[in-house]
Amino acid sequence: MVSERGLQVLRAIVQDYVDTREPVGSKAIVERHAFGVSAATIRNDMALLEDEELIEAPHTSSGRVPTDKGYRVFVDHLAEIRPLSPAQRTAIASFLEGPGDLDDALARTVRALTQLTGQVAIVQYPSFSKATITHVELVALEPSRVLVIVVTDTGRVSQRLALLTGVLDETDLARVRAEVSTLLVGRSVRQGAKRVEEQAAGDVRTAHQTAVTDILRVVQEELDEFRQDRLVMGGAANLARRESDFRGSIYPLLEAIEEQVTILRLMGEMVADDNGLAASIGRENEAFGLSEASVIASDYDATGARARVGLMGPTRMDYPSNLAAVRAVARYLTRLLAEDEKGR
Template identity: 55%
Template sequence: MVSQRGLEVLRAIVTDYVSSREPVGSKSIVDRHSFGVSAATIRNDMALLEEEELIAAPHTSSGRIPTDKGYRLFVDHLAEVKQISSTQRVAIERFLDESGDFDELLGRTVRLLSQLTNQVAIVQYPSLGTAKVRHVELVKVGPRRVLSVLITDNGRVDQRLVELDRELSDGELAQLGGNINSHVAGEGLGGVAAALGKLSQNIALDLFSAATVLEATLVEQAQVNRQQRLVMAGTANLVRTGEDFVGSIYPMLDAIEEQVILLKLFTEMAGDGAEVAVSIGHEIGASALDQTSLMTTGYASAGQRSTLGLLGPTRMDYSNNMAAVRAVARYLTRALDAG
């Protein structure tokens, strides 16, 4: 059983190690913190923490570092609940308000969160598996070029540039657009391919070639927007903190790049129930990421919940990072509601 002072010693070890990246000894704790006891007493407290596997010696020095278990206790019970500064709050609001569309907003969100935390920032696109097509817009942008704009009922807009074999008149383009919308408007994204399969039966022969190209493009647009996707920024931060990892960081970078593991973790952590869920080290359950911590929270888009988070070494500033994740998620939800 760890005493109250022992817990405060653990808090001191975590905060000092996160700050310095150096193992923490009893003398430095006495010098830096006001415990009012001798270094020998602190050493006894540290011995008990080590017995509980909350701290460990990385080598033969007298200093100790937190274990995954120690970080977990710190996050659950010892981390101070912090608020972001007013300066950060204004910066977040202004930066996100300048976004032009949904994709830019998510891109700005991860760049901002990465800059605030110096970690890898990740945002998950809202799941559009249940979304329906609101409208398809065909816009002429050149003699043989048309912009295919797919708009869903939850406000998602996807644009693709299409090259046709001949130039269409405004009347022909309007006719083709009307035919396409008569088939797909109100259709779920999963049913777009089947709905467009009937398009050729109702199209003029001289528009058949253009219709075929646009059909393939719209099917691809619908399919891409049904898939789960992540946007990330700050992967280079892992390289800059390479001293925090034992061995090669390339398996970690590969796991991040593939996204499959992260998508699975986001799904699992979404059911945690915490405002900010944190998975530490071996808790993650993926060997490539067992020297990292992942924290996530939810944001809302058109009534649908999705996930925002960050990934970094277990030696991270949990209190400030949790505050940043929570604040950015709130502003992202607000920006989406305003849009």
């Protein structure tokens, strides 16, 4: 059982190691922190922390560094979520405020987090499978080229080009628009995708039916994309800049960034606390092949659809500041999406 002072010593070791990148000794703790006890007493506390596998010596006669278990105890019991500075809040606002669709908002969110923290930023798209289709519009660009626009009640807007087998005049296009709207509007994305699939499987006899089939094929592709889990990520170059902070190779992290599936699974399985914050540290990520990294995340809301904003980096990271950043950005993003919804 670690004493209260022992936990405070762990806090000092984590903070100093994050700040200096150097193993932390008892003398440095006495000099930098007001414990009011001797270096010998701090050494005894450090010995107990080492027995609990919360700190370790990277080599003989060195100071101590936190273990993954030590970082976990620090995050769970010791880390205070620091308020962001006015400059940091201004930076977030400057990135996120302003018009734009969901894709643009998430891209700006990634840039904001990367700039604030110097880590790899991760933003999960919300799942729109339960969103309701509110409008379908067809815009003729040429007689055989139609822009298909699908809008949901979550504010998601998609635009995709349909190349028609035949040619439609304005009257035909109006009929097709009415037919597609009747099929989809007022239904969820999941229901709409099912109805499109059923309709597309029917017999095609006329030019009109062929045009409907061509357009429904494009709609189906778009609705399938609405239901897909995917991420927006940025700042991968930061891994190379921080390569010395990793015990081994950063290749598995780069591979995970490229493929996304592993990070999606990890983000989905992380358990959030009462504040919507979650952290998965070092060897806790071993099952995902990411034992060299820590991932932290905060929930955000996209008009009822929940998703996560997160960071990935080395275990030697500034957890209090990074947790504060993801929480603040998630709150800004939630507010931005809610305001966009009210403005429509």
